[in-house]
């Protein structure tokens with residue numbers, strides 16, 4: 277009984293936190309750079325392609341998607357967030373791009389919260405839908421999250437910074453790597469290990485790769501900043517000293533790419549422009565992940581504008597691909613890129 281009370285209490289706190297995260301996210305504007313401004317692509321004055329022949333489609337996990345962009349993990353668990361998930365799923369279906377749901381832990385402990393995640397699969401029946409739990413979750417709970425939404429893949433999030441900034445956050449970070457390995461061995465779908473905005477280094481990517489991880493979502497610094505969001509929620513301790521902490525997205529991408537040529541990389545963290553998508557693919561990302569931009573458009577301007585944002589990204593991507601002489605995503609991934617400024621200095625210190 278005591279345990280049950282404790283679980284109920286924990287879950288109502290989780291539900292409150294889910295709604296509060298959205299509210300705090302909307303109030304917060306990020307001030308960190310993702311360093312893509314230090315990546316340069318060169319104009320190809322002789323592309324020898326017709327604009328209408330540019331093809332942004334690509335393959336991921338056995339399915340063809342319209343462009344190398346996914347709606348990354350955001351939410352679920354409450355009535356308000358079920359509505360958000362329904363709309364995000366509509367966008368992912370209509371534009372044929374993958375979508376990850378937010379952490380499903382709340383629904384693993386409370387069946388009533390399941391509908392807020394299941395709605396995503398109900399709306400997008402054929403597309404790529406990705407489950408999400410903490411990398412600390414038991415293998416049993418991770419598999420339940422996948423079953424809950426018949427997911428094509430499973431995201432395991434690493435969020436040490438976020439947990440430490442949360443009054444009620446986890447303080448146990450030992451044994452996560454072997455837990456990830458166990459989950460990979462038991463899961464029947466691809467497993468993606470992801471950060472939530474603080475980046476993954478060369479060293480960590482190497483350890484993950486050795487542990488059997490094939491997909492990493494680098495979740496770098498430069499977009500949604502959970503240190504700032506959680507600092508705003510914490511009434512006990514001031515965590516604003518962490519608001520510039522993290523590996524900028526473009527640097528994290530270079531680091532993870534250098535760690536292993538076999539890793540499939542999802543580049544996320546402050547992706548808001550087609551130019552960044554194109555740069556990320558040329559630097560070795562399979563696709564990019566966007567949370568903040570699409571969520572903000574959806575909540576502030578509605579689903580139509582959020583859809584137009586995705587259309588604009590696609591149109592502008594095609595323009596960049598033309599100007600780079602890359603007819604498709606395979607060709608785009610081979611386009612040379614150049615580094616300058618702080619990004620080059622940091623990369624050089626480690627790798628050259």
Ligand SMILES: Cc1cc2nc3c(=O)[nH]c(=O)nc-3n(C[C@H](O)[C@H](O)[C@H](O)COP(=O)(O)O)c2cc1C
Nearest residue numbers: 348349350378379433472499500545546566567568
């Ligand atoms: C309101 C909100 C809630 C989020 N919840 C989750 C979550 O439950 N699980 C997770 O892995 N990432 C979560 N994220 C992190 C995003 O998936 C992503 O890693 C991060 O926001 C950086 O991408 P962005 O700059 O495009 O927003 C959340 C992001 C936002 C904005």
